[in-house]
Amino acid sequence: MTAPSHHDAAAGTLPRHQLLDERGEVREDPALSPYVEDLTLEDLQHLYRSMTAARRVDKEGTSLQRQGQLVLWVPLRGQEAAQVGSAWPTRPTDRLFPSYREHAVAFERGVRPAELMQLFRGITAGGWDPEEHQMNLYTMVLASQVPHAVGYAMGTALDRRAAESEGTPPETEPEAVVAYFGDGASTEGEIHESMVFAASYDAPVLFFIQNNQWAISVPFATQSRVPLATRAAGYGFEGLRVDGNDVLGVVAATRYALEKLRAGEGPVLIEAETYRMGAHTTADDPTKYRERDEEDEWGHLDPIERLRVHLRTHHDVDDEFFETVARENDELAHELRAEVLAMTPPAFEESFAKAYAEPHSLVEAERAEYLDYQAGFTTQDDPRDTETGGTGA
């Protein structure tokens, strides 16, 4: 059985890599298998932990939103293998550029779930320190982060060049950059310009597409007749198609790509074929546009389930491990919930300090006006009338 895919007919010659199949069995792939040969049981357990933790946090996100504690939540369920499998092989010095659903990537980079939820709590448009985690912030305008990733990658290469020409070749291996985007976003023109620039400057950037088959209500077939990995050849670099629900396959493909990037062999594109098992966001209702059958079919391809079966059957991992992980995840979610509930918004006044890095006469004047105006309300009530429209998507 292979994963259902809208484009298998047109897929033609581009092979789809898979190392761990739907039943948790290992498959040999001459090109990619070597890249996971060294994985220890501990590694596998780490991957399992990360994937399940992300799923648990995701569930808490939806429930917090339902309870009015978040303005929105963007579920990732189903995409844990694609995200953890691509983030885990990166080094701390590599820089990652997410879209807005890459929670498991963020966690793998050390972003705390509560930090991340600040955005969805509606108290910041960011939430964590991109420098600390070498993980950029979420970007709501689809595809816009991708040229940034390319530019950043160009910068890493320029830095090495500068160091070498100063006679101080860096001892560390070259850094790599990962740009995440979705099947829908792949249509945006900025993706194309990013690929052209990356090819032109041999930028060490991995374009990592999570093709989760849907862009809100629009099926993948609307965006492309062929796998997106096929596009890479049109820019003169390599594109790989991988089962995105197979964490080993994703780890292997990512390691392969990162190796190429560090060797200066230009950009690489990976299309991880996965599935958004839940709603697009908490404002979405998938029953409007897709069949229950399709969801069920993909349900059998759950990325976590197959790793669990694999751990059980091939590594004798027993209930105790799984129960411990589940308990830890519950604790994590519990703590997260407490943290989220305790979050308070910054004073609006602080916004005036964030728009510009240097002093700005208009902002200063408006800040003074605002403070004056606020001071004019002597009642204990907040002056705001709080009529809200209460919708969002």
Next chain:
Amino acid sequence: MTAPSHHDAAAGTLPRHQLLDERGEVREDPALSPYVEDLTLEDLQHLYRSMTAARRVDKEGTSLQRQGQLVLWVPLRGQEAAQVGSAWPTRPTDRLFPSYREHAVAFERGVRPAELMQLFRGITAGGWDPEEHQMNLYTMVLASQVPHAVGYAMGTALDRRAAESEGTPPETEPEAVVAYFGDGASTEGEIHESMVFAASYDAPVLFFIQNNQWAISVPFATQSRVPLATRAAGYGFEGLRVDGNDVLGVVAATRYALEKLRAGEGPVLIEAETYRMGAHTTADDPTKYRERDEEDEWGHLDPIERLRVHLRTHHDVDDEFFETVARENDELAHELRAEVLAMTPPAFEESFAKAYAEPHSLVEAERAEYLDYQAGFTTQDDPRDTETGGTGA
């Protein structure tokens, strides 16, 4: 000998079609030769006439600009085969969307040279009736015309669908659309979105790229590592690479593509590899950025010269024909010159009638102000101070 190309190394498996080689000899190409089998001597002479006429007009354009009679001229020399070869096979009902250098295409569509030169005379941003010639106007913002072409093509398909569902299937064959753009413009994001939309809606559009090796001073290698025709596969449609200085090859490739489009077999991309033999525009100085050697090398590949040799050696066309054509072209240029010199700008006042199709209060008010203001000058002098910067590119 093959045409020099920046990307031959990377060209890989994508074949480059050629039917008439640099020495005017016919080459067999199993896929494309059948598409020019029916060409008569008269057809070949027509192609020759069109190509040389365009070149003659082009020369006149440069000289008119040098004499201060045009604000700018955009030379096409070297691209006559690509342009005439792609325009000639189209039908009057097909719609063409040019960039800004497609003079020979325009002439082939019945646009008079003097009509076209109005734009470069600085008296209009258009110049001809797009409906009359089924030839859109020039577009200065690179790539912007390409989504229009796709939308127009979508419209032709919708029209047929509507006619069919009304039980009045059109008797004519489906219309096709041609979108022209250059190697430089191929990098713009709108090109990509155009390709995605065209594939998604099976739009009957031919993307015709004139890869003339340069985008002003930037060589093709900066835009792509591989032939642009390679990109088509990434969208799931066919891409053809053709010697753009070989008019037979271009005719054949275009006919092949148009046939596919009319059969409803979706978009096609043709990359015609050619060379801009002159400057980018009359404001440009190619000695700043490219080698004389390269120009000379391409000089040997002149699209007109090889057709002339072919006509002479294989069709016994004699001097008289060539002399007659040259004389006719000179006359054409002579008349054109006279027409250009006689052109006067429209009154500025007319601009107020062109911005909107329907009445507009602000425009009407400003028009009245303008007329009032003009009326305030009682002297015979034009009120304008005519200091101009006098540069342009």
Next chain:
Amino acid sequence: MTQMTVAKAINAGLARAMEENPKVMLMGEDIGSLGGVYRVTEGLKSRFGAHRVLDTPLGEAGIVGTAVGLAERGYRPVCEIQFDGFTFPAFNQITTQLAKIHARSDGRLTVPVTIRIPYGGVIGSVEHHSESPEALFAHTAGLRILAPSNAQDAYWMSQQAIACDDPVIIFEPKRRYWLKGDVDETTSPGDPFSASVIREGHEATVVAWGPLVPVALAAAQAAQEDGRSVEVIDLRSLSPVDFDTVTASVRKTGRLVIAHEAPTFGGLGGEIAARVTERAFYSLEAPVLRVGAYHLPYPPAAVEDHYVPDLDRVLEALDRSFAY
């Protein structure tokens, strides 16, 4: 008269335009099966077919750019941009192409494309879902801009925009999508490109549009309770602006406050203030005052109420005006 929400009125207006003219078609992200993220186009795909209600690929430049080509072929496409903040990838097509093709062709080509943009804030969402970029389009000649504030206008302006041979952008007041109002479906109203005095008064004028119209009305009401008679104008059309109606009001009242959700600096309020001051200089008892957002990116939802002008800010501006 039928009562309906603003969202439903747009839906009904679009449906009627599609019924009456087979060349009218809808394009956008998620507008088909889903009916749009706000359900404004709900039911239209099943009613008119997938060839007239296109769930497009995800590219705004592609949407507007192909709409231009469809218009050149004789269609009347209505594009939905999912949220205000996602208009910018299409900015080039709107500004350099859609707006200019009629002039470029010396009047030979028309491109009757309508672009619907749900806009404005206070919906408790994340970045780029709450912006008011109308001024960025008003400055460009060749475009027309409408901003309905109620169901009646929503119903008719949708149809009038589609019928107009010029490109029209409709800024839809997304936080008012569920606001109900009476719609007269039988009598086709007058010029959409005109302002409307929706409450008479003689001591000051408030001009607002779209989502702030109810706020302006509430302010006038509150002012009346304080004994002040305030006239309210729903501007309705942002390009062109009906300066005659605004000027006439200000000549009568002598005071003007303009309220919009967009940041004040560089917003349309400046244009209105400047032109009205020029035309009614001797009638003004106070400078025209503007109430807008601050020169900051739209802030996080938790503090958006401090950013977007509200009743109190309009009242405070009226007070300042009266203080002159």
Next chain:
Amino acid sequence: MTQMTVAKAINAGLARAMEENPKVMLMGEDIGSLGGVYRVTEGLKSRFGAHRVLDTPLGEAGIVGTAVGLAERGYRPVCEIQFDGFTFPAFNQITTQLAKIHARSDGRLTVPVTIRIPYGGVIGSVEHHSESPEALFAHTAGLRILAPSNAQDAYWMSQQAIACDDPVIIFEPKRRYWLKGDVDETTSPGDPFSASVIREGHEATVVAWGPLVPVALAAAQAAQEDGRSVEVIDLRSLSPVDFDTVTASVRKTGRLVIAHEAPTFGGLGGEIAARVTERAFYSLEAPVLRVGAYHLPYPPAAVEDHYVPDLDRVLEALDRSFAY
């Protein structure tokens, strides 16, 4: 003091910034071997190397978007947009990304990108080569905008923009590229984000920027010949605007005329008029008058002189102002 043209001054300013800081780099179409279509970057590629002067692929979104990433990596990229009319493909990157990243990151990230845009008309060219889109950027918080009018400012503002930790757009007056002026390369001047009174007068103020500054000066000179004393302000910074300097002048003169090449409707003149009227209401003897282009696409070269404001239109506005 060195005499140089505006173009040469920018070239020298860029060169100096590149010398002083190895992180400064230039990006754009044709800026390398060709030295830019206006030769503003002439010689810089051979001097600093192809890795610091990038002849980029032909995509404006790619240029600005990769510059953002380079800035996040610690570089200080200077992007050239070849002509005003080709800024729009990058509009999304400029408006939703470059402008907002500092705020989005709660001040953690800075993106010191400079964007150079040769702008304005009367150069006798074809469509999209003569536009003045400054208002479309001024409305967006997070950006700063400079508009040098002379060689001294061109030299220093280039460097000051690069040194600024915020994104800065420089609108370069392309028709004045060959205007010569003295440049003091030794004394670094003050705040670039301030206006400058370049001619004193007491009966009226004219505010202009960029290419219209010489026109404003000529108008003041002509007015003087008619016995009128006109003060001229070179606005220099379009975002933020130095309202203090303008207001102080208007408090003194009582009259203000604002001239810009952009269409009047929705242009920056409205913002200045509105704010100055508010701040100097009781000092104004006449409404603030604006001189701008008409609400039409930039017309063909043969008639552009009728579209772009010139000396006579400024004088006519001054006359109207004096007539109050």
